[in-house]
Amino acid sequence: MMDITSFFTDYTLRTITLGTAVLGAICGMLGSFAVLRKQSLLGDAISHAALPGIALAFLFTGLKDSNVLLLGALVSGFIGTVWIRGIVTKTHLKTDTALGLILSLFFGFGELVLSYLKKQPDANQAGLDKYLFGQAATLVESDVNLMIIVTGISLVIMLLFWKEFKLLLFDKNYALTLGFNTRIIDGLISFFIVLAIVIGLQTVGVVLMSAMLLAPAAAARQWTNSLGVMVLLAAVFGAVAGVVGTGISASYNNLSTGPVIVLVASVFVGFSFVFSPSRGLLFKQIRLVRNRRDLHLKKTLQFMYSIVEKHDDISRPHAIRILNQFQGYSKGTLRQLEEKNWIEIKGDTWSLTTSGFHTAQNLYNNNVPQS
C-alpha cells in the first residue's frame, strides 16, 4: 500500500489520475446519448473496430506515438460505424446483427495484423497489446492534454446543439418534419462517441471500453428524470470512477487500472439500480408491498360496505363472524382498519364509521385511472 501523500506528490500518478478522471467524464457525457439512443452495443462494436486501425497505423508508419495510433483507431472506428449504418439501411439485417458482424470482422482483422507484427524480427511492436486491455500507466501529459482538448470540444458542441440532440433522441421523425437534418445531428453524436472511445483505448482498452461508456450513464439515468442532470451526473460518476479506480489500482501494485475503473463504475450501476428512490428495485419492491397491503385493507372495507349498504343505519354494528365468509380478512386487518378510523370494534361486533363509509363509497372512483 502506498500512502496518501505520495498520491498527491507523485507526478506520474497525478497525470494518470487526471487522465482517467477526464476520460470518465467524457465517457459519461457521451455515453448518455448512446444509452438514450438505445445503441448500447454500438460502443462495443466501435471500440473493437478501432483495433485494426491501431495495428495498421503502426505497420505503415512504424511509429508508436499514441497520437498516430489513435488517429488510425479513429479512422477505422469511423469506417466501422459507417459500415454498420450501411448494412442496416441497405440490407434486411437487424442492427444487432450488423453490430456483431462488424465487431468480429474488424476485431479479427486487427488481431491478425497484430499477430503478423509479433512475428517480425525487430520486435519493435511490443506494447501494442496495451490497446487490448488498456494500460493507464503509459499515459503521459500529452495524452492527458489531448483528452482535455477533446472533452472541451465535445462539451462546446453538446451545449451548442443541445436542443437538436434532445429532439433527435426523443423523436427523430418529428425532428425531420421540423426541417432538421437528422443525418447531421446523428453523425455529430456518432462522431463524438467514436472520439470518446478512441481516446479511452490506451487507458481502458478495446475490450472494456463500451462498459466505460455505458456504466456511468446507466447509473445516472436511475437518479434523475432530466436530460441535463443525467448527462452531468454521468460525467461526475465517470470521473469519480476514474479517480477511485486509479487510486485503488495504485494502492495495490500490479492491478491494471482499466478493469478496476470499469469495476468501480459497475458498482455505481449496481448501487443505482437497487437504491435509486424512484426507479430502484428496492423502493419499487417496498412500494409494491405497501400497495398490496393497502389494497387488501380496501377490499375488506369494501366487503363491509356491501353489508352495511343494505341497512339504513350505517353505524349499526355487525357480528365479526359475518366476515368469515370473506377470504383474507384477519385480526390484523381489523386492527389496521380501526387504526385508520374506518371502523369501530366493540366486543365481537364491528361498525363502519362515517369516514369509513365515505372512503368505501369513493373506492371505486379512485381506482379509475385518471386521465
Next chain:
Amino acid sequence: MADKIAVAVDDLTVAYNYKPVLWDIDLSIPEGVLMAIVGPNGAGKSTLIKSILGIIDPIAGSVQIYDKPYHKQRHLVAYVPQKGSVDWDFPTTALDVVMMGTYGALGWIKRPGNKQKKQSLEALEKVGMLPFKNRQINQLSGGQQQRVFLARALVQNASIYFMDEPFQGVDATTEIAIINILKELRKAGKTVIVVHHDLQTVPEYFDWVTFLNVKHIATGPVKDIFNDDNLTKTYGINYKVAVQQ
C-alpha cells in the same frame, strides 16, 4: 367550402422493402376540412402521412402543400405522431416536450426563450395540461401523453395538421376534449387530417373522409361517401365485424 387545395398527392407509391405499402395514390384535400383517414390495420395510413411529411422517401410520385413541395412549406404544417412511436421513458417533462414544437421556427442552435415558453404554456393550457407542466412524461397517463403531443403541434401554429391516431388509448373525456380542439382548429380555417380507428364516430367527428387500403379508395364529404359501398371496398365484405371491434 373553399376550393383551395391544401394537400395534393400525385401518383404516390411507397414500399419499405419489396412489397408496396401504398400504390399509386392520388389525393386532393381541400383547405379547411376536418378529415378522417380510415382503413384496416396495415393499410398504410401512417405511411401516407409520413410520406407527405417527407419522413419516408416514396418510390414514385409527388406531394404538394399549397402548390409547393413540402420542404418549402414546413412552417405551414404540424404533425402529431402515433403515441407509440416514441419512448415515453425519455428523461424530460411535459413542458419540455411541448417546447419542441417551437424548435422548427427557431432553427439550428438558437435556444427557446421566454416567448417560446409562454407559447408552450398557452398550448398546455388549451389541452388542459397546465397543472402537469413539470410532470415527467413517464408519469403521465396515455390520455395525458396524447394531450401533450397535441399541445406540441398546436405550438407550431400551422395551417395544416396531420395527426396519427390521436384518440388511441385515451378515455372518453379526453376524446371529447381533443375533438373539440380539432373542431376549433377547423373553425379557425385550418385543415386537419386525422388517422382514425373508430368508424362509428366518423360521421359525428369529421366532415370529410378518405378510405385507404394500400390503394386510395375514395375521398370526399362524409355525407356523400361514407357508405356501405366504400366501407366494403376498404374493409372487405365483413367490414361490419371491423366496425364492431
